Amino acid sequence: MRWPSFFHRRRRKFSSPQGRNQNLHRALRILSVVSSKLMENKGVLMTCPMSSYLEEQLQKRFRLLKLWDSQMKADFLKQNSQLISAVVGNTVLGADSELIDSLPNLEIVSSNSVGLDKIDLVKCKERGIRVTNTPDVLTDDVADLAIGLALATLRKISVADGFLRNGLWKNSDFGLTTKFSGKSVGIIGLGRIGSAIAKRAKAFGCPIGYHSRSRKPNANYKYYSSVIDLAANCQILVVACALTDETRHIVNREVIDALGPKGILINIGRGPHVDESELVSALVEGRLGGAGLDVYENEPEIPEKLFQLQNVVLLSHVGSDTVETCKAMADLVLANLEAHFLGKPLLTPVV
Amino acid sequence: MASIVLYLNNSAKDITFPLLEDRFQFLNPNTSSDSSFSSLAGTVRILLCVANSPVNSETLDKYPSLECVVGSTTGLNHIDLAECRRRGIRVTNAGDAFADDAADYAVGLLIDTLRRISAADRFVRAGSWAVKGLFPLSYKVWGKRVGIAGMGSIGRRISKRLQAFGCSIAYNSRKPKANISFPFYASVQELASNVDILVVCLALTNETRHIITRDVMKALGKEGIIVNIGRGSLIDEKEMVKLLVKGEIGGAGLDVFENEPVVPQELYALGNVVLSPHRGGAVPESLLRLQEIMIANIEAFFANKPLLSEIELE
Numbered sequence: 001m002r003w004p005s006f007f008h009r010r011r012r013k014f015s016s017p018q019g020r021n022q023n024l025h026r027a028l029r030i031l032s033v034v035s036s037k038l039m040e041n042k043g044v045l046m047t048c049p050m051s052s053y054l055e056e057q058l059q060k061r062f063r064l065l066k067l068w069d070s071q072m073k074a075d076f077l078k079q080n081s082q083l084i085s086a087v088v089g090n091t092v093l094g095a096d097s098e099l100i101d102s103l104p105n106l107e108i109v110s111s112n113s114v115g116l117d118k119i120d121l122v123k124c125k126e127r128g129i130r131v132t133n134t135p136d137v138l139t140d141d142v143a144d145l146a147i148g149l150a151l152a153t154l155r156k157i158s159v160a161d162g163f164l165r166n167g168l169w170k171n172s173d174f175g176l177t178t179k180f181s182g183k184s185v186g187i188i189g190l191g192r193i194g195s196a197i198a199k200r201a202k203a204f205g206c207p208i209g210y211h212s213r214s215r216k217p218n219a220n221y222k223y224y225s226s227v228i229d230l231a232a233n234c235q236i237l238v239v240a241c242a243l244t245d246e247t248r249h250i251v252n253r254e255v256i257d258a259l260g261p262k263g264i265l266i267n268i269g270r271g272p273h274v275d276e277s278e279l280v281s282a283l284v285e286g287r288l289g290g291a292g293l294d295v296y297e298n299e300p301e302i303p304e305k306l307f308q309l310q311n312v313v314l315l316s317h318v319g320s321d322t323v324e325t326c327k328a329m330a331d332l333v334l335a336n337l338e339a340h341f342l343g344k345p346l347l348t349p350v351v
Numbered sequence: 352m353a354s355i356v357l358y359l360n361n362s363a364k365d366i367t368f369p370l371l372e373d374r375f376q377f378l379n380p381n382t383s384s385d386s387s388f389s390s391l392a393g394t395v396r397i398l399l400c401v402a403n404s405p406v407n408s409e410t411l412d413k414y415p416s417l418e419c420v421v422g423s424t425t426g427l428n429h430i431d432l433a434e435c436r437r438r439g440i441r442v443t444n445a446g447d448a449f450a451d452d453a454a455d456y457a458v459g460l461l462i463d464t465l466r467r468i469s470a471a472d473r474f475v476r477a478g479s480w481a482v483k484g485l486f487p488l489s490y491k492v493w494g495k496r497v498g499i500a501g502m503g504s505i506g507r508r509i510s511k512r513l514q515a516f517g518c519s520i521a522y523n524s525r526k527p528k529a530n531i532s533f534p535f536y537a538s539v540q541e542l543a544s545n546v547d548i549l550v551v552c553l554a555l556t557n558e559t560r561h562i563i564t565r566d567v568m569k570a571l572g573k574e575g576i577i578v579n580i581g582r583g584s585l586i587d588e589k590e591m592v593k594l595l596v597k598g599e600i601g602g603a604g605l606d607v608f609e610n611e612p613v614v615p616q617e618l619y620a621l622g623n624v625v626l627s628p629h630r631g632g633a634v635p636e637s638l639l640r641l642q643e644i645m646i647a648n649i650e651a652f653f654a655n656k657p658l659l660s661e662i663e664l665e
Contacts, residue, residue, distance in 0.1 A: 140517065141491060141492075144466065144516060145468075148459065148492075149468065151456075151458065151459030151462065152463060152472075155456055155634075157456075157459050157468070158463070160626070160627045160630060161463075161469040162469075163628060164626040165619045165626060169611075169612040169628045170612050170613070173628075174628045174630055174633075175633075176634055176638075177633065179452060179636045180459075181451040181452065181454075200515045200516060202515065203511055204455060300481045302475060302480070307476050313468065313472050314476060315472065315486075316471055316474065316485070316486045318466070318471055321486070321488050322466070322490055322491040323488045323491070324490070324491040325491060326488055
């Protein structure tokens with residue numbers, strides 16, 4: 001980039017340390033203005049409503065196009081395809097093959113999620129499209145929620161809350177629940193989130209076992225090479241791995257049977273990790289002790305039979321939906337986009 | 352011949368202690384025949400107090416040979432401890448029988464309140480996810496500043512658990528504890544001013560009644576959360592309800608209330624409140640442990656050995 005000529009004249013004039021400082025600040029201001037101008041024209045497609053803060057910031061800094069603004073998505077994309085340099089997607093709607101094909105000038109997909117199952121990574125690699133996600137900032141929220149779900153399921157906290165709100169305590173006792181401390185916890189996937197869950201469960205005196213593609217050398221927990229063995233040897237099974245072709249339905253009927261009528265399943269991964277119809281039958285028939293679920297195979301649809309059960313807790317994919325983390329994730333999405341358009345290294349690249 | 356233990360159950364709870372029934376002979380004023388009861392009432396030396404059955408002067412007058420009251424709960428505010436002290440009667444409580452489960456429950460209520468777990472479960476079961484879309488954002492647990500009012504066996508266990516959630520811990524109790532390194536605050540007011548979440552797990556006494564005043568709750572701030580697993584009367588409930596309804600504190604997780612089982616109805620409409628029917632310790636495993644502790648106390652008493660979970664009567 002060539003600096004305007006007035007910049008050079010001023011540089012010679014202010015050669016003292018104070019002058020150099022003033023000069024630097026002026027340069028930075030100019031750089032900031034130029035950068036903003038550069039980015040204002042960059043077309044960014046947001047795939048669905050996900051965060052009003054993110055939407056506002058994208059609107060401010062870029063040329064924002066919202067895919068949900070139009071009923072006729074195909075026409076909308078056709079009309080605007082040349083403009084779009086970036087896609088901001090999430091776990092609901094990412095960047096699949098069809099979308100990527102329709103955007104000839106797409107340079108980057110900055111996902112407002114850590115999960116990448118809704119992005120065609122192979123296609124992105126082929127086309128040289130960069131991909132970023134939001135790891136780390138949401139690890140604690142998801143791990144906190146996993147433990148919260150386990151406690152709510154075992155100690156029937158939500159059922160008890162409903163018992164009181166319906167005025168039932170006046171005439172009857174609530175009854176005993178079941179202990180959490182000291183129960184063995186099995187974690188499928190010992191990545192950032194799995195490790196964070198293990199750390200919390202340990203503080204409750206829970207022995208930890210795990211399964212992952214390979215043994216983790218620094219993990220001080222018992223490794224199981226099969227999910228069935230893990231399920232047979234724990235009382236609380238937590239799904240915390242990434243969703244890939246290999247991990248689809250990783251929790252199937254055999255695993256559920258191995259977990260057994262006193263076991264509970266906690267799913268804060270993805271709905272397709274679990275064979276949902278098998279899960280529902282097992283819960284209804286009493287072959288599985290209970291479940292705490294944040295995710296489902298066909299969100300926002302939830303099998304109605306689950307609504308009748310008191311040994312399940314049902315959330316609406318809120319794993320990282322806190323005020324604090326939503327902002328942190330959005331800031332990371334924005335920072336990655338800005339880094340890309342300014343030719344700087346991406347903060348959290350995947351591709 | 353089995354030792355005789357006076358079994359007092361004037362609570363509304365239908366609880367049995369099968370392990371004790373095997374070992375001791377219970378003298379039950381509600382079921383013993385008049386003749387056997389009156390001859391033994393004057394000589395029985397130890398009383399098992401079931402749940403929150405009141406033990407006061409009137410009770411103690413009936414059994415003039417009593418030397419020991421064995422409680423079956425952690426909190427003993429239903430027992431006139433001053434009167435026991437005056438009569439030289441020793442008192443034991445449930446020791447740590449319920450401590451782990453009470454601590455688990457406090458953490459569960461805390462996470463539920465901040466992360467709106469029960470509220471989200473209601474939202475989903477009402478079919479609102481498909482119709483209304485996203486559930487509103489909740490609040491992060493990780494890294495919050497937690498103040499524990501009452502650093503006894505339950506408070507310590509709560510601290511250990513919450514540290515794994517990145518929370519910093521501070522506490523208040525009658526005096527600083529020698530082997531606790533967390534910052535100590537001499538008053539609950541000061542503690543509340545310096546934390547985001549106040550967990551109440553104090554014993555209820557004349558001194559601690561309504562210790563959580565309106566001012567203490569206001570010091571917690573608009574985003575502050577209260578979790579109460581102690582006793583309802585530790586908190587000025589009327590003031591708490593007003594503050595919650597007006598949005599002047601951020602939320603509450605409540606296992607106990609001033610007039611159980613009555614729960615202030617204004618709380619039903621609030622999504623930032625989690626309500627629970629005094630179930631903090633109620634798991635089968637803890638009842639087993641409770642019986643072990645009570646058996647140990649009774650056997651130690653009859654063997655003239657130190658009691659397992661004797662409480663200090665001031």
